[in-house]
Amino acid sequence: MEPFRHLDAVAVPFPRPNIDTDQIIPARYLNRLRDEDFGAWLYRDLRFAPDGTEVPDFPLNRPQWRGARIVLGGPNYACGSSREHAVWAHVDYGIRAVIAPSFGDIFRINGLKNGLLPVVLPAEAVRNLIAQVEAAPGARIAIDLPAQTVTGPDGAVHAFEIDPFAKHCLLEGLDELGFTLGLEEEIAAFERRYGRENA
Amino acid sequence: MRREAMLRALDYMGLTxxxxxxxxxxxxxxxxxCTNSRIEDLRAAAAVVRGRKVAPGVRHAWVVPGSTPVKRQAEAEGLDAVFRAAGFEWREPGCSMCLGTNGEIGAPGERVASTSNRNFVGRQGPGVRTHLMSPAMAAAAAVTGRLTDVRRLLAGEA
Structure with missing residues (x-):
């Protein structure tokens, strides 16, 4: 997975509370394989009309927010059914971070394992960032993962918390399997010693 | 925002x-x-359905047992015959309309009395309206064709 260190990108506001994973990716796409482009199905039924044409008002379809790599979300972002595909849809679309007052817990944890950074900021701070990107089309937000800060278009710096192990994995671009494989020499040495001692 | 969400929900559900x-x-x-089609759930639903018919307005009435052992047990107890006699389809176990990944979904605008446990927008198909309820209540809705208090139905009042 692609390492995450610094991100300076356009942020799209989507502050509706309690957005659930059925909206993020409808269940009919859950039987698709990981090598397909899940980005095409991100918010499929909100982004597109049934005939496949774009819904002009949907934030991701607005000219100023195309190419956004950050989502400014509402409280309890991505609650609902457990589906890793909801994270894949964000990542494949090009989203690398979601900033919200709170997250559906499964989505938050899936994000950390798939290179999508969930940033929890106080509701007031998120509202403030949303007001700024709505006022200035194309406004950018900077995320510094080593420093654990978000810098808004106004230059205000917001600190955020992240689990140290999850942070390490994101910085190195490792999922948990990748992390374990990085210890392969130690594991092999243990196996040899254990084999000898218990022969 | 809370009001907006409620109005959006009412609009989606087509309710006044x-x-x-x-x-x-x-x-x-x-x-x-899996959570609401256990053997005791099917017994409860069958007790409501027994001797009654699925209402004409209900286009599809499905029973999907929670697992293969549940299906076998229900058949051993003759519950499948009760459902079939009433006009239900007795189907193979699986996620079916709880998730809809296999294509078992409703048509846009359809209203579903469902014993699954998620009623998110579009959960049972784009534009489909889900009313969550217990197996006995879903059975009652099937035989009257509308949302029905199963206690009143069993007391002969509905």
Missing amino acids: PGTPLEEVAVDRVFIGS
């Missing part, structure tokens, strides 16, 4: 504030899901 629940007609009934 103040409408009595028992006036809401259903198009489909889904008795299924």
